[in-house]
Amino acid sequence: MTSIVFIESVQFGAAKDALEASKQLGYTPILLTEKRSIAIHALEWGSTDLIYHIDLTETRIRDVLDHLRKEGHHLQAVISFVDPYVSLAARLSNEYCQTDLSADALGYMENKIHTRHALASLGVNPIFSDITEELQPAVSFPAVIKSSFSKGSRDVYYVRTAEELATARYKLTSRHKDTVILLEAYMEGSQYIVEVVVRDNLPHIVAVAEQDVTNEGKFIVTGYSIGNILTKKEYDELLKVVGKIVGSLHITNAAFHLEMRLTSQGWKLIELNPRMAGFTMNQMIDKAYGINLAKETVRFYAGQAPNLTNSKERAVYTYCMTTELYGIFQGVSGIEESAAQPGVVSVELLVKAGDIVGPAMSMGQRYGYVMASGDSVELARERAMEAARLIVFYIEEI
Amino acid sequence: MEQCSICSALQELQREQELLTCQHTQFRFIKRLKDYDCIPFTLSTANRRFHAFHKGKPTPFFSLQSIDEETGCVVLTLLEPLDMEGNHAFLADQFFTLRKTDSCVTIVPCCFCSIEALPLECVGRPLPIREQKG
Numbered sequence: 001m002t003s004i005v006f007i008e009s010v011q012f013g014a015a016k017d018a019l020e021a022s023k024q025l026g027y028t029p030i031l032l033t034e035k036r037s038i039a040i041h042a043l044e045w046g047s048t049d050l051i052y053h054i055d056l057t058e059t060r061i062r063d064v065l066d067h068l069r070k071e072g073h074h075l076q077a078v079i080s081f082v083d084p085y086v087s088l089a090a091r092l093s094n095e096y097c098q099t100d101l102s103a104d105a106l107g108y109m110e111n112k113i114h115t116r117h118a119l120a121s122l123g124v125n126p127i128f129s130d131i132t133e134e135l136q137p138a139v140s141f142p143a144v145i146k147s148s149f150s151k152g153s154r155d156v157y158y159v160r161t162a163e164e165l166a167t168a169r170y171k172l173t174s175r176h177k178d179t180v181i182l183l184e185a186y187m188e189g190s191q192y193i194v195e196v197v198v199r200d201n202l203p204h205i206v207a208v209a210e211q212d213v214t215n216e217g218k219f220i221v222t223g224y225s226i227g228n229i230l231t232k233k234e235y236d237e238l239l240k241v242v243g244k245i246v247g248s249l250h251i252t253n254a255a256f257h258l259e260m261r262l263t264s265q266g267w268k269l270i271e272l273n274p275r276m277a278g279f280t281m282n283q284m285i286d287k288a289y290g291i292n293l294a295k296e297t298v299r300f301y302a303g304q305a306p307n308l309t310n311s312k313e314r315a316v317y318t319y320c321m322t323t324e325l326y327g328i329f330q331g332v333s334g335i336e337e338s339a340a341q342p343g344v345v346s347v348e349l350l351v352k353a354g355d356i357v358g359p360a361m362s363m364g365q366r367y368g369y370v371m372a373s374g375d376s377v378e379l380a381r382e383r384a385m386e387a388a389r390l391i392v393f394y395i396e397e398i
Numbered sequence: 399m400e401q402c403s404i405c406s407a408l409q410e411l412q413r414e415q416e417l418l419t420c421q422h423t424q425f426r427f428i429k430r431l432k433d434y435d436c437i438p439f440t441l442s443t444a445n446r447r448f449h450a451f452h453k454g455k456p457t458p459f460f461s462l463q464s465i466d467e468e469t470g471c472v473v474l475t476l477l478e479p480l481d482m483e484g485n486h487a488f489l490a491d492q493f494f495t496l497r498k499t500d501s502c503v504t505i506v507p508c509c510f511c512s513i514e515a516l517p518l519e520c521v522g523r524p525l526p527i528r529e530q531k532g
Contacts, residue, residue, distance in 0.1 A: 327526070328526075388531040389530060392529065393529040393531065396527075
């Protein structure tokens with residue numbers, strides 16, 4: 001029995017798609033999770049044959065891996081699509097399954113300060129400083145403050161004054177005293193997700209998605225577009241920057257994504273994450289280029305050559321639904337009508353009646369999305385927005 | 399006249415409804431976010447729920463208006479069930495709020511065999527806000 005062990009998953013996104021994909025590839029997926037919500041609904045996770053509900057410490061994970069081997073499972077790879085287990089999974093995979101993944105580089109990416117220091121000479125960093133110790137940082141306002149292990153915009157704040165900085169800093173440190181805090185100059189420009197697969201030191205850009213970011217103290221992505229979004233010159237420069245980053249971090253074999261901003265001084269790195277992007281990214285790339293990146297990543301990490309050739313080229317736009325109101329979500333109308341509109345690929349609601357909803361303070365507070373495709377990004381976007389206008393949320397204010 | 403159990407239940411309901419509104423029962427320490435003045439309920443006969451019609455639309459929800467001591471007849475106010483959009487909820491159990499109407503119906507309580515009260519909050523609950531996307 002050839003199995004792939006996955007460390008942690010999510011209810012929705014690439015980490016879940018990967019479980020299904022591993023099955024399609026002929027492996028037995030085994031999931032180790034800390035989430036009770038997943039463990040108690042094990043049957044709904046039908047694509048997974050075995051679920052271990054354990055504390056995800058390295059010792060416990062090793063115990064399970066040893067146990068699985070003793071039981072006669074042949075482990076092909078250990079993979080995680082969820083922070084902060086990505087580099088740990090790669091390290092264990094190299095040790096238990098003799099894969100050749102760049103575990104150290106992935107580990108670097110998990111820590112934002114380490115990433116910044118490692119890339120200091122490339123000119124892709126904004127001005128930044130570690131303000132855990134320093135009281136008088138060299139960064140001027142407006143700026144961005146984040147914890148070194150932030151994810152999904154949860155611990156990232158936009159600050160304009162010293163007072164806002166102090167408030168944000170308090171929010172970041174009040175729960176975890178030893179959080180390392182990074183202050184970076186805010187950079188104006190469009191923001192992009194760049195999905196990269198590096199194989200034998202050769203980087204390949206799988207997809208570039210532009211993000212519509214709303215910034216009201218917190219950065220929330222409310223739209224994604226894939227398609228004709230970069231000029232040839234911009235793309236070539238991006239390719240060069242990615243090549244330099246891959247070289248500096250000594251990445252040999254890994255799939256990851258960068259968040260980049262195209263500023264007046266060229267491409268700047270916002271964030272580097274050791275896994276493919278979550279939310280609808282996997283589905284979007286599939287609809288745009290016919291590549292199931294979660295599946296290809298699993299294939300790649302399991303030791304085979306990933307198939308990253310585009311089988312089609314479409315533009316895709318995803319509009320994320322948020323709310324301006326605080327209250328109890330009572331219901332929704334127009335989902336079916338919206339899904340039936342021309343070009344609409346998928347409409348999902350990620351909230352249920354009775355849930356408490358509010359204006360988005362983190363990416364998790366996006367309550368659904370409408371995805372549409374078309375010949376150009378403009379058309380795809382127009383179709384998604386047109387379809388979204390049919391959707392009405394009913395919210396009882398509290 | 400011998401009293402049936404629904405008659406005495408409605409008298410008890412009337413007492414409790416007065417407690418909700420009566421000036422003399424203003425509590426000193428119990429604070430409420432909202433004042434309620436009626437108790438919504440349904441009535442059933444042996445085999446079905448009693449419905450009355452308001453502007454041609456059926457409702458099984460009522461509140462007590464008055465009891466005639468002499469005849470034992472009871473006047474009920476009709477409460478209209480509305481869905482989230484404020485339309486009449488024809489599937490009465492899927493209502494979002496109950497709205498008081500000006501329609502009344504007079505009943506002889508002894509014809510019924512059960513009464514079921516609903517939470518006070520059901521009456522006059524504000525409709526949720528419609529938030530259009532896109």
